[in-house]
Amino acid sequence: MSQTHSLTLSRWHKVAERLSREFTDSVGSSRTCLSQTVVSAFLGDEQEQFLQQQTQNAMDNLQRAFRIQDTLAQIRQTVGDANVHEGISLKLAEFYKLNRRIKVLSELIESQSAEMVTPAQLRNLPRDYVADGASYDSRRPKIRVRMLDLPALDSLQAQLDASRVRAYALADEIADLNRAKVSVTLEPEMASIAGL
Numbered sequence: 001m002s003q004t005h006s007l008t009l010s011r012w013h014k015v016a017e018r019l020s021r022e023f024t025d026s027v028g029s030s031r032t033c034l035s036q037t038v039v040s041a042f043l044g045d046e047q048e049q050f051l052q053q054q055t056q057n058a059m060d061n062l063q064r065a066f067r068i069q070d071t072l073a074q075i076r077q078t079v080g081d082a083n084v085h086e087g088i089s090l091k092l093a094e095f096y097k098l099n100r101r102i103k104v105l106s107e108l109i110e111s112q113s114a115e116m117v118t119p120a121q122l123r124n125l126p127r128d129y130v131a132d133g134a135s136y137d138s139r140r141p142k143i144r145v146r147m148l149d150l151p152a153l154d155s156l157q158a159q160l161d162a163s164r165v166r167a168y169a170l171a172d173e174i175a176d177l178n179r180a181k182v183s184v185t186l187e188p189e190m191a192s193i194a195g196l
Helices: 009-036 045-086 088-110 119-124 150-177 188-193
Strands: 003-008 181-186
Touching (some): 003 009, 009 045, 009 181, 009 188, 045 088, 045 181, 088 150
Antiparallel strands (some): 003 181
16 A cells, blocks of 8 residues: 655655666666576476576566656656755756856866966067977977966956855755655555665
8 A cells, every 4th residue: 555755855865866776776687687698508397497487587577667667757756846846946057057167167277377378478488489390399399378367367266266155055055945845655665665
């Protein structure tokens, strides 16, 4: 008989992870049996019965995997609806945007180095440091040019700092919102697999 379970959103995420792993394992073992079983010879009726039993077990396991998949879809739908209702979806979209921005800004700032020269400093390089034919690349190193001046670098750093602060705040807000409880009705088999 089905039973209703009321858990926090964060807990439902963990339940979904468990069920997803169980689905993957069940499908994998069924697939292995149903499509990769090999024998070197016919060994008699006992072998045939054993292989038929293995086939039946794999088919049962596959149907179990599909029941898990149905339950996962039900949980994800409920959690997704709750995420929208609680405003988590909007905050997650903002959080992912900020994390990608932080990555880009960090890479740009960290790529700047002391050996780089500004475009204005290029004119101060020795005259014999210019290209001297086709063998230039093999005899002289390339000059790394600092395309960002200090005000531009400071601006990027300020954007990075502000993005990090906002991302931290959003992560905390999302964690708080994930404490909301939702109820899902599960079959006993699925509740058992999920550890409920």
